[in-house]
């Protein structure tokens with residue numbers, strides 16, 4: 001039982017992903033809130049773009065964000081801690097019921113990043129007090145004209161004769177900036193051009209809430225500061241520390257996007273299988289069509305893989321230290337790979353349920369729209385692939401020994417995330433040998449996948465991309481997709497061992513992994529600059545998974561069809 005099912009909370013949060021009492025209660029409270037709100041009201045609020053004030057009020061009353069997002073040192077009780085294990089599950093629940101609810105939580109996490117990373121103790125205490133009072137937080141990094149290019153930040157602080165500052169500039173796409181008394185705002189000092197993070201309060205006169213730039217339940221703000229007074233007490237960090245805390249905050253936050261995808265896909269899968277499994281056409285059930293079975297089984301296997309990978313990446317986040325920064329590879333992959341797989345899952349489901357996916361009273365209608373957002377936020381897929389290719393050389397050719405990383409489901413506060421240090425030196429990070437989990441399996445599709453990997457590794461040495469190719473981001477993205485697949489498979493297998501996933505299920509996952517490898521090899525083959533030797537390798541990488549009707553049928557009946565009528569959101 002790996003997938004979230006609100007009807008089976010005891011199994012999910014009692015056995016599969018064990019939680020302590022208060023954490024279990026928090027998950028229950030969140031699920032109850034949405035089940036009681038019900039599908040009709042959730043959909044009505046979505047259609048009418050009603051701001052989620054009810055959810056914010058609820059989390060305030062139950063002190064949910066305060067418990068989950070306050071490090072123990074600043075917490076109001078012993079249950080407070082920043083615990084990625086339980087935050088993963090909370091993320092998933094919010095995505096499961098509606099991305100808008102997840103968004104206010106997510107941007108609070110981002111807003112709190114530069115605060116918990118700061119040396120300004122008074123502001124940390126203030127943040128803890130505001131959390132306890134039920135407030136949400138905001139992260140003012142993006143500017144309208146500059147997109148991913150944060151070097152070009154224009155928000156600036158000008159020093160005044162009394163030593164204080166005035167802030168001027170505007171920020172764009174900032175969630176919660178309409179109601180947050182503590183908007184972590186990134187800027188530069190006017191003279192030195194040094195970076196700075198300071199807090200701004202939406203209630204002050206010099207804070208101009210210009211508009212909501214989206215037409216949704218979310219308030220994604222444009223705000224401008226006009227001679228906004230900033231004192232030394234409002235400054236979170238400056239110079240290199242401010243820069244690092246911007247990047248390190250995104251490191252923490254972007255991981256959550258994968259979990260939102262998992263939540264969305266899980267709910268959509270229940271709805272789709274239940275619809276198709278009960279619908280009769282030509283005197284048979286839609287789920288009797290072979291292609292429908294194929295699409296559903298693929299969607300299920302992809303979703304399971306998303307969850308196995310994201311759970312394992314959480315282990316490495318929680319276990320991270322200055323000596324072990326492997327999370328910096330796995331974490332962007334949760335962002336870029338899990339979220340794009342989420343799109344694939346929804347595409348598959350939508351092809352099956354067709355017209356139903358447009359109906360206004362389905363969850364699916366929201367899922368089909370929202371799943372698209374996640375690969376695009378907090379760094380696009382391109383930005384994240386460009387980031388991970390920096391790890392490729394060490395990953396394949398210079399493995400390092402690390403102690404085993406067991407499942408990290410303990411009650412610890414993940415304070416290293418707020419002490420990540422300088423956001424550089426990526427090419428020095430070493431990884432444990434990726435062969436270890438692969439060699440623990442000898443089933444046909446995993447074996448085929450290993451063969452594809454061996455060819456790719458040979459490609460890198462015998463047909464090494466030229467300097468020009470290495471500077472060509474389009475070519476690099478092609479390489480990066482294949483590299484990402486190898487890492488994806490590695491962590492999936494590590495978790496298949498931890499969660500004792502049966503070999504049939506692993507094989508079904510590697511059925512699509514082999515096909516995806518072939519697809520990406522063909523993509524690399526088609527790049528304009530691919531040389532003849534490279535072409536030959538790409539052709540050899542194209543493989544077909546091993547068919548096994550018995551295995552397929554077993555998964556279809558025992559795992560996919562088992563989801564029919566297993567869960568439906570209360571009306």
Ligand SMILES: Cc1cc2nc3c(=O)[nH]c(=O)nc-3n(C[C@H](O)[C@H](O)[C@H](O)COP(=O)(O)OP(=O)(O)OC[C@H]3O[C@@H](n4cnc5c(N)ncnc54)[C@H](O)[C@@H]3O)c2cc1C
Nearest residue numbers: 139140141142147148173174175377378379380382383386
């Ligand atoms: C609903 C929503 C909510 C948001 N919430 C917040 C928030 O609360 N706080 C906040 O600060 N921001 C927020 N954002 C901004 C969001 O993080 C950015 O939109 C996102 O990082 C991508 O920037 P962009 O869309 O401007 O793309 P651009 O930066 O304009 O990119 C254009 C193209 O260039 C490519 N590209 C850019 N740089 C690189 C690179 N280095 N390597 C390879 N390719 C590259 C991109 O992939 C893209 O295809 C939000 C955005 C939205 C839509």
